[in-house]
Amino acid sequence: MTATLEVTELRKQFAVGRPAIDGVSFSVPAGEIVVLLGPSGCGKTTTLRCVAGLEHPTGGEISISGRVVSSPARGVQVAPRSRDLGMVFQSYAVWPHMTVRQNVIYPLKHRKISRTEANRMVEEALTLVGLSEYGDRPVVALSGGQMQRVALARSMVYRPQLLLLDEPLSNLDAKLRLRLRDDLRVILKQTGMTALYVTHDQAEAVVLGDRSRQ
Amino acid sequence: MHGPADRRSEVTRGASDGARRMLTGLWVAALLAILAFLVVYPVIMLLLGALTDTNPVVDGISRSLSHLSIANFLAVLANPNVGEALLNTLIACGGGTAIAVAIGLFFSWIVVRTNTPFKGFIAAASILPLFAPPLVAGVAWAILGSPKTGLINTMFKWMGSDLRVDFYSMWGLVFVFGIYYAPYVYMFTSSALRNMDPSLEEAAEISGASAFSTLFTVTFPLIMPAIISGMLLSFIVMLGIYGIPAVLGAPTNLNVLTTYIFKLTNWSPPLYNTAAAVAIILMVVTGFLVYLQQRVLSGRSYTTVAGKAFRPRSLDLGPWRWLTFAIGIVYLLIVVVLPSLALIVAAFRKFMFIRDVASLFDMRQYSLTHFESIFDNPLTMRSIYNAVEVGLITAIIGGALAFAIGYTIHRTRVPGRRSIDLISTLPVAIPGLVVGVAYLWAWIGVPGGLYGTIWILALAFIARFMPDTVKALSTSFLQIHRELEEAAWVCGKGMLGTIRTIVLPLASPGVLAAMTLLFVLAIRELGSSLFLYTSNTMVMSVLLLDYYEGGNIGKTAAFSLVQTVLLGVLIGGANWLSRGAAQGNVARTG
Structure with a gap:
């Protein structure tokens, strides 16, 4: 892996x-x-x-x-x-038109992963970065630090090599x-x-x- | 670290407070009075006109006022012809907007986000249609696409194809609307794309999305506010256009609201009340859309945190980039080259009947007859002279007024500037044709007044283009740093002296550009002129419509060419003038 x-x-x-x-x-x-x-x-x-x-x-x-x-x-x-591979950008590059969960699940939608499995992986990634309670918030409502955590969760959720x-x-x-x-x-x-x-x-x-x- | 709000107060602060306050009051009152005269009074008269059943010319204003009732307006609403025109309008503008969005979005993506060759050229081509007067575009497409004698069908016949096109139809109208108003969408979406942080798209690509899927899941959703406001703007502009539907819709009696309003005033006796009522419907629809657009524009925009300046990012299309380039060329061919060729052929050919392609290149068929005949008509020179005169009056008075309004709104804190701002932006929601009907109602019944003079045209244009002029001018002096003005005050200059010696010289390129814009807009304006001209004050755009309705395509095309060349020369000359001024300005400041 x-x-x-x-x-x-x-x-x-x-x-x-x-x-x-x-x-x-x-x-x-x-x-x-x-x-x-x-x-x-x-x-x-x-x-x-x-x-x-x-x-x-x-x-x-x-x-x-x-x-x-x-x-x-x-x-x-x-x-x-x-x-x-996963990447975290200097400007976070979280998509402002999506919620936290939509941001994090995005990479999984482009991979062959079942919906339940994808949801589980998103929860895991959000827990890892300490945002498990923020899943349904729009990202624009977050602070800079939280946005960067979303970006991190998004880049790791699919376990890139x-x-x-x-x-x-x-x-x-x-x-x-x-x-x-x-x-x-x-x-x-x-x-x-x-x-x-x-x-x-x-x-x-x-x-x-x-x-x-x- | 001072906000601009703190600084504004200094304008109203002075040595002798009392006298100054009175002067300020007078100034605001004067501006408000001018705006009331230009905008509020005509609109109120239009409302009254829609609510009475009397004729302003025969019965006079006072009698009209005693016959107010909502019945007239309700009767108009129930009229099936009005309903049909409204439906046609919505279909034509809706379809046209759909095409405009597709073209505008596609071109902004090509220009901003791909490595298509000659991007700069394509970018320039995609805003060219903005300069074409709608009536001229309509005439050109009538020559190309008429079902019997159209050049396109002649070509099809020559190629042995059974394909035939008919632009005298809803489809033709939608198509021409779509290709000519795509630039409005393009302008909004291309700047939104340019201002977007490219790492948002890179993040999608790294997440595993294909370029295509990135476009639809990230790029387009992110610039949605720009897409929607460009869409609404193009819809709004199409709603108010008279020239294109007048030319393409007339042969099959296809009416939209604008052409229907003009028909009403041309019946005998003219149905001014009904025209006013339909104009109000058009104004309400436009106003609602303008309101929507403002909401979208002021709503949340997706600004993103960025550490550094955006690096231009362009997608490598590989060999496909020649396809996108070819599409750009095809668009240019359709909106510029074909219509121009059609006008040239029609203007120089003795007879529009073209038997086959060989006769198209037969030089004996060509002559200057049509040009001779339009210049034999004394009305032609008269209309050019009138148009230039109206244009000059509009540009000078409109420019000065817009400067006064813009400065008062943005650089002072006088009480009442909010109302000035509001009233001066009101005409945004009033299509040109409605301005025409409103001015007709406002002045036709006033004896010995403005009606029938050049001035009523100029005043209507000033009112109609006020929001655009104020906006264009404001950006030019908002760029001048306040400290430059403050430095002059500290040196002991008064406020007027500061404006004269500091603001005006520095803003002069912008002022000149805004006045030029006003001049050009006034010369090509058709919608409001239609209701306000008389035989003495005939202007170019109206005369062109006259030629077209007279049925002589050759003369129409010849005069279209004259008008286009004249506009081209004016725009080019003005550009050259304002560039000179801008250079002089740079030399002066440093």
Whole structure:
């Protein structure tokens, strides 16, 4: 269920200027949390988006549990939805026209899962992030921290083999950030998922990471 | 850290409080009086007209007032012809809106969210129909789609196909409405798409949804408020259009509310009371829709938290991008190229009868006869001259009035500015044709008055386009930071001096643009002119309708071309003018 991530010699060149990523290699062993740490604009988010399949790398290779998902040299570029991964966005990206439950059940609707099973998985995910009582609330009625928990539940509900987190705490206020940071570590460790975490906050990196790359 | 509300108070604060307060009072009273004269009085007269059964010309206003009863209005409601016109209107506008939404939504998606080649070109093409006067568009489609002599059917016959089209029908009306009013939907939905956080769609994709399913479960539901308000707006505009249904509906006696109202005033004796009553029905339907649209716009909009500026996200369509490009070209062909070609062929051909395709390219069939004959008619030059005169009066007075109103509403805290705001936005809910009928009722019975002069047209246009002008102008000076004005006050300038030396120069590109818009709108306006012109004050758009109703397609097409070219030159020239002003402005400020 949980998998290793292997990134080798990754390169991404946008239309103009010098490459955003130039020959990055790292690996995330199964079940570990690796943090990419660095100042803004150094290519962390682009790396993460390449792993997600939202950006197409211009060189190098990405493989998830042994399966090559991106390799421009070999013409391989697997669509994001076929990579079986979860992602938490900096802007939460929870859908404002849905309730909490509708948000979380959305990924399960695109998989072959029975309704009762799906409902059970949603309850489990909501309990995990501490929102089991908020299921029927519209997401726009939630606070920032709660929205980020919805996003987390949504990204984990289908037990993806890899979880990607793109500065998930940076839009929260300082106090909330500390609390959610500790919760996040507990939740991730509880599920035993492999995770790649991007941040520019050193403290976050130290608390969350099993290893960290700068 | 001061809210704008704190700062506004400073406008009304002055050295000699008493004198200033009196001046402010006078100013507000003057604005309210002008608005009452332009908007409130005609609408009240229209209401009275609907409620009496007397003729304002024969019986005079005072007698009309003594015959008030609701019976007239009820009789109109029960009239089966009115019911039929209302039903036709709803079908035509409903069908047209459905097509407009499909086209507008599709194009905004292509332009904002895909890698279709020449997107900028497609974006420009998709708002082009906004510039076509409805009557000209109607005439062009009559030439293309008439069941017997239409160019499309001639082409079908030549290709050996049994296919025939008939645009003199409800289908034709719905089709032409749909393709010409799609830009209203496009404008709303494309900006909503552009302002949407792309990670909302990315999250759906990562969740396992296909691009198609993302579109229908995330993208479209999220921009639903924009879709609905664009939809309502296009419906509202179609409701008030006279030119297109007048041309396409007349041959088969297909009436919508607008054409029916005009018919009523053209009977002898003219049924002004019934026309007023039907105009009120049209106004109520429009008002209700405008209210709905405002509700949708002010309702919850889905704003999202965003950490950074949105990166433009475009879907890679692969080879399909050439299909979307081709669809863009087809649309351009249908709304711009085909109608223009039809007008050109009809204008330059001696006879509209086209035996076969070879004769279409036979140069001996072409001449300038129609142009010569329209310019032989002294009314033609007269109507151009009148239209420009009305346009200039409307632009200058309307622009100045809108500036005064906009400044009073947005930059001062004088008491009464709420009512000024309310009354000046009221005409949004009044279709042009209804403004025409209202002004007819307001002035036809007043002896020695405005009726029959150029001024009644100009005043009606000023009232009709007031909300648009105030809005356009307001955005131009709301961009000027308040501190620039405050700096001038601190330097010792009075309020008027500040407006003259700071606000006006900085806002001048916006003011000029708004006046140009007003000028162009006034020149192409048909709905309200229909009821207010006399043979001396004939304007271009009315004369064009006259030519069409006279049955000479060649002359109609020739005059359509003259009008289109004139409008094109005016719009181009004005753009060039306001660009020059904008550059000068940049040079001045830094």
